[in-house]
Amino acid sequence: MTVVYTKEDLKAELLKLNKNIGFVPTMGYLHNGHKSLIEKSKSENEYTVVSIFVNPAQFLPNEDLDKYPRNKEGDIKFCEDLGVDILFMPKDVYFDYEPKVIAPKELASILEGATRPGHFDGVLTVLNKFFNLVKPKNAYFGKKDTQQLMVINNMIKSFFMNINIVPCEIIREEDGLALSSRNSYLDEEQRVMALKIFRSLTKAKNMIENGELDSNLIQKEMRGILEPLKIDYIEFVDKEFNKIDKIKLGESIILIAVYVGPTRLIDNIWI
Amino acid sequence: MTVVYTKEDLKAELLKLNKNIGFVPTMGYLHNGHKSLIEKSKSENEYTVVSIFVNPAQFLPNEDLDKYPRNKEGDIKFCEDLGVDILFMPKDVYFDYEPKVIAPKELASILEGATRPGHFDGVLTVLNKFFNLVKPKNAYFGKKDTQQLMVINNMIKSFFMNINIVPCEIIREEDGLALSSRNSYLDEEQRVMALKIFRSLTKAKNMIENGELDSNLIQKEMRGILEPLKIDYIEFVDKEFNKIDKIKLGESIILIAVYVGPTRLIDNIWI
Incomplete structure (x- = not known):
């Protein structure tokens, strides 16, 4: 497994591959929910790229960005053990000023978006970057964030992106608690x-x-x-x-x- | 020259080509300014794709969307004569609800953006779609819309798009009036x-x-x-x-x- 920390290094690594990349974007602190996404990607694609980036843009000012759990070494081993091909762990992906992707209010101002206004804008802004960079054939997301899946599918369609979004079943503890x-x-x-x-x-x-x-x-x-x-x-x-x-x-x-x-x-x- | 009217037909045509596509996005009513962009693209790329789409999203409510000049048959002949490979003339490219690309205020709220608030959001929203669809190596824009060039370059960088934006000189009438x-x-x-x-x-x-x-x-x-x-x-x-x-x-x-x-x-x- 190759671990890269900049988009330039990621691009260089991707050039060595051919098509059929499966992509699993995550915020790290990986658990068996992520494992199921990675395994599904491994089974359906020649190469699997995982990203770990705690995306500030999708946290509201009062939310848990700073205390969001992180486990860099554990996550690297986790991906290594699962046979991930490229692990992308960028330090930052934003510029001083840049365009934002604003999710449509019809999907993004209800439910999660009502409680977390701007959350989905941050999700789409970073995923748009990552999708352009990784150019995956398939990208894997858990059904736990079901509204996120809808918002992402809407972006894929509207932006004319040629990516297949694969919804994956929720993974639960034995007693039923959804992994998070x-x-x-x-x-x-x-x-x-x-x-x-x-x-x-x-x-x-x-x-x-x-x-x-x-x-x-x-x-x-x-x-x-x-x-x-x-x-x-x-x-x-x-x-x-x-x-x-x-x-x-x-x-x-x-x-x-x-x-x-x-x-x-x-x-x-x-x- | 192939003329296509839907993104599905465009995709099918693009599949027949290889890389090195030059792209000239326009709003039609083509003149010698556009001609210079197309000729530059022809000289630098294996294939040249021209789009003609009067983009409603970049006009303000009080602006000239309805009376903006159109010349469909003339434009087709114009492109044919210049040896354009694919002319893309979509009827519409928008959905009922979809994400918007919002240009950064640092670049887009001044000058043209001060007089035409939202204009550059519309420009970026449609170009993002077209860039994803055409996947050009090079895209050609006139320096007459200099601020537009800056805003587009900022999007290319921020969205990690792998497209080279080529600024082209302003073409003028003999007496100096910039073509428009x-x-x-x-x-x-x-x-x-x-x-x-x-x-x-x-x-x-x-x-x-x-x-x-x-x-x-x-x-x-x-x-x-x-x-x-x-x-x-x-x-x-x-x-x-x-x-x-x-x-x-x-x-x-x-x-x-x-x-x-x-x-x-x-x-x-x-x-």
Whole structure:
């Protein structure tokens, strides 16, 4: 595995490869969720490039940019062990002044974007850079950030980019907690409380399997399970992120964002 | 020459080519200024792609989008005669909702951007699409839109695009008027008045050649020549578009925007 720290070095390395690059952009502190993305990329592409960059542009001023967990040496070993071809760890990718990519409000001002205005602009601004640099055939993202997937797909289409975005299943702990680098913020008690998230989603799934399709009734049950956690949102949407009152099997997503102590966690389930 | 009207057809045609594509994006109503860009592209690349698209996103609501001159059949013949390989004339390139590229205010809120807020956002948004689609090695732009050149170069650098932007000299009528599709708006009397623009720039050049480097003194003379035209701006900048009080030979640009009747014309000279 080659580790590179500048875009010039990355370009030089990429020149040695041919096409069929799979790309896994990450913010590091790699866990088994990332592992599943990397393994999928390895299985579908000749080369796999992983980037690790804690992107300041996608954090709001009051968010956890500074304390976001980092594990440089561990991440390098993690990628090495998985057979990653190129690991790109740039120090910075921004200039004094430069154009911004602004996500469309129709997708980016709701849900995550309502609580984190500007977040998706930062995501798209950095991914646009990385996509242009790496020129992947396929790029891998977890379904945990489902809204991010929609916003990225919209950019790919609108910018006429020739990249296939591959959504990957959420990886969970044995007890159901969706893997997230932010889980490291949780203390023992909060870790137990966080299980309510998956439990509420499982309850929703069970209700739907038993024929209940009314989102308001399902949401009421979920809110009961989640108590006393502070709920940011529970939302039922179709695949285009339009809100729905009635579940349609195979076309619906239930999204959830809650605070466990000061830590904000998200999760979702595709129905 | 192949004429294509959709991005799908363009992609199919591009697949038949190899690398070394020269690209000349235009808004049509082609004149000898465009001719010089196309000829330069032809001389420097294996293939030349020209696009014609009157881009709504770079016009302000009160501007001349609807009456902007169009000449579809003439433009096709013009490109055919010059040996253009592919002429791309899309009907539309926008979606219901999509990300926007926002030019940095440091470059885009001054001069043209002050009078035409949002103009450069529209320019970058469409060029980003076209660059991704055509994947040119070289792209050709006239120096008449000098600020546009700076804004585009900033995007190329910031977006990690692998495209060489080639600035091309301003082409003028025999009497000095810089070629522009908007010259077609001028009546006979206005056409005569418009000559004051180049005359004022020539005066500035002569003063500088005679040792006068004070931009305020030069500007005063220029304003005298331009009377009674309504001046939008006369500005002296360095190559990074910082304002300067004192001309530095080889590093300065004098920019001018004036109204001739209702028609706004721009011109500039690199010193």
